[in-house]
Amino acid sequence: MADNSDNNAYWSANKRIIGISLVIWFICSFGFGILLRPMLAGIKIGGTDLGFWFAQQGSILVFLVLIFAYAARMNKLDKEHGVDE
Amino acid sequence: MDQFTLNLIVVGATFALYIGIAIWARAGSTSEFYAAGRGVHPVLNGMATGADWMSAASFISMAGIISFGGYDTSAYLMGWTGGYVLLAMLLAPYLRKFGKFTVPEFIGDRFYSQAARTVAVICLITASITYVIGQMTGVGVAFSRFLEVDNTTGLLIGAAIVFFYAVIGGMKGITYTQVAQYVVLIIAYTIPAIFISLQLTGNPIPPLGLFSDHVGTGEPILATLNGLLQDLGFSEYTKQSDTTLNMFLFTVSLMIGTAGLPHVIVRFFTVPKVSDARSSAGWALVFIALLYLTAPAVAAMARVNLIDTFYPNGTSEAALSLAEIEAGVDNQGNRVDWVRNWETTGLLAFDDKNGDGLIEYNASAENELTVNRDIITLANPEIANLPGWVIALVAAGGLAAALSTAAGLLMAIASAVSHDLIKSQINPSISEKGELMAARIAMAVAIAVATYLGMNPPGFAAQTVALAFGLAAASIFPALMMGIFSKRINNKGAVAGMVSGLVVTIVYIFLHKGWFFIAGTNSFTDADPLLLSIKSTSFGSVGALVNFAVAYVVSNATDEPPAEIQDLVESIRIPRGAGAAVDH
Numbered sequence: 001m002a003d004n005s006d007n008n009a010y011w012s013a014n015k016r017i018i019g020i021s022l023v024i025w026f027i028c029s030f031g032f033g034i035l036l037r038p039m040l041a042g043i044k045i046g047g048t049d050l051g052f053w054f055a056q057q058g059s060i061l062v063f064l065v066l067i068f069a070y071a072a073r074m075n076k077l078d079k080e081h082g083v084d085e
Numbered sequence: 086m087d088q089f090t091l092n093l094i095v096v097g098a099t100f101a102l103y104i105g106i107a108i109w110a111r112a113g114s115t116s117e118f119y120a121a122g123r124g125v126h127p128v129l130n131g132m133a134t135g136a137d138w139m140s141a142a143s144f145i146s147m148a149g150i151i152s153f154g155g156y157d158t159s160a161y162l163m164g165w166t167g168g169y170v171l172l173a174m175l176l177a178p179y180l181r182k183f184g185k186f187t188v189p190e191f192i193g194d195r196f197y198s199q200a201a202r203t204v205a206v207i208c209l210i211t212a213s214i215t216y217v218i219g220q221m222t223g224v225g226v227a228f229s230r231f232l233e234v235d236n237t238t239g240l241l242i243g244a245a246i247v248f249f250y251a252v253i254g255g256m257k258g259i260t261y262t263q264v265a266q267y268v269v270l271i272i273a274y275t276i277p278a279i280f281i282s283l284q285l286t287g288n289p290i291p292p293l294g295l296f297s298d299h300v301g302t303g304e305p306i307l308a309t310l311n312g313l314l315q316d317l318g319f320s321e322y323t324k325q326s327d328t329t330l331n332m333f334l335f336t337v338s339l340m341i342g343t344a345g346l347p348h349v350i351v352r353f354f355t356v357p358k359v360s361d362a363r364s365s366a367g368w369a370l371v372f373i374a375l376l377y378l379t380a381p382a383v384a385a386m387a388r389v390n391l392i393d394t395f396y397p398n399g400t401s402e403a404a405l406s407l408a409e410i411e412a413g414v415d416n417q418g419n420r421v422d423w424v425r426n427w428e429t430t431g432l433l434a435f436d437d438k439n440g441d442g443l444i445e446y447n448a449s450a451e452n453e454l455t456v457n458r459d460i461i462t463l464a465n466p467e468i469a470n471l472p473g474w475v476i477a478l479v480a481a482g483g484l485a486a487a488l489s490t491a492a493g494l495l496m497a498i499a500s501a502v503s504h505d506l507i508k509s510q511i512n513p514s515i516s517e518k519g520e521l522m523a524a525r526i527a528m529a530v531a532i533a534v535a536t537y538l539g540m541n542p543p544g545f546a547a548q549t550v551a552l553a554f555g556l557a558a559a560s561i562f563p564a565l566m567m568g569i570f571s572k573r574i575n576n577k578g579a580v581a582g583m584v585s586g587l588v589v590t591i592v593y594i595f596l597h598k599g600w601f602f603i604a605g606t607n608s609f610t611d612a613d614p615l616l617l618s619i620k621s622t623s624f625g626s627v628g629a630l631v632n633f634a635v636a637y638v639v640s641n642a643t644d645e646p647p648a649e650i651q652d653l654v655e656s657i658r659i660p661r662g663a664g665a666a667v668d669h
Binding site for chain 1: 166169173292296304305306308311332333358360364366367370374377659661662
């Protein structure tokens, strides 16, 4: 069993990765899809604007990438800290 | 062969498949009944989670809501997928490490309190029953059309089948059945979408078709739709009409509700390892995204086709006539018998108010057509004149979606009652057989309540389900997240937080939707809500904030949790040593 300080380092690293992921998560859904849509209105795509695309498609694609990237990054982190199964 | 016979054959064949699998995998022990013995591969688990997740709300109702709501309803798309990011990062791996069977069990242990566990059971049952009402609404729509009966009869038949189906199988039966149901529902959803996308845009991939040019006008299909809607006096499809505040809060509510719904979380208890819990969430979202990327295309294209049906020669020419509806053919020679078919269910109605023999569809008070939004997905292949087997397949898919989710929810309710309430608190010496019996009785009661309320639902299927998400968002998600990410939140804080989150949310919902969803007992409406522009479906996010705030304040004003609880929190944060689950 790894000692406590190493477990704390593992947990801090995990929280940092989560934090970065959730910033991207927020910007690509609530940001581009809702709050920032007026700013993206100039970028046209298929009869509408980029904000509409993010709200109805883009955000979902970003979510997929985020989860798999997180899973892969955490598998590496688990090994680095010797807490993998 | 007529459509009715074809529907019976296709729906009957898929049902035989599910029931066959349920019998083959019949649950023997309580461990198998609740959690499938933890031997489920992440990809299969992801597929089953997809079926569990994508209910009547996603399959039958969502495209219809988007079809009529346009951009404003994007919250359904973002909310019901974005929650998986939260689940993968904030909850699933740690709950898997904790290694118990149910969500209330975690809350009871982490907050070292039977009261917390009981409150969690109440939150779970409230959210799940609301959710089942939405499923029953969808089941009623699907059965009424394909058996050609009225909506109430369809609902009762559906309830009987859900009951039989959920009560004989357990989680294991459900896991493998759900894999089969996923396959049926995704094929049923995508095939008509591909046909329609080809017809309207020439692009066989619906998500790309949505941003392609319409073959008739040569303009992008969304621009074409905006034009048609403007001609009829409706708001443009891609324009925001809702307030930014409500749309934001609604998306938050659906996202954290996703991560707080016990029947989804429990899925991640059944994977072998902590790392599998993370990737399972990803796989679940892959299978869910296949439908969610198709849905907005189905929505926009169905609206174009709906308008084309009622204005066969364009919106500036005469509308479809009563004589054409009666004959089932318009003056262009297109089949329009779907209008009459759906009229028999009572979910589509027309009334020639001005007596000109034409059915005019527009945004004014002279509008002569009302369409229940829940019929759009099911009627879509008929509207587009697709072959009979496609129509039958969609009916089978809709039923697969509704049944799989209803069964998963009933499991969550049953395990909460039998395992978290009776076994742990009321009668610890109950036999395994007695526990299974209690679980089945709980399911039966839940179905009866949901069927009764499903006859006068508080909204379209997806809206009712959205209320369930609000309840889960306000009660369960904050408790779980604080339980993992904070060592300081104690028993009193958690209980006070959950109770206040649930109460403010449910009172707000009842004030707008009627007390206990009984029609006419509401004091406000979502068109003119009590607070700012916050609709009852969006209020879960406010409830969650209340929950977090109350838990924080109460915890800091009272003793910190004992050392062994702080050690427990430390241990669930580290994947190593997860092992098999233990019952207690």
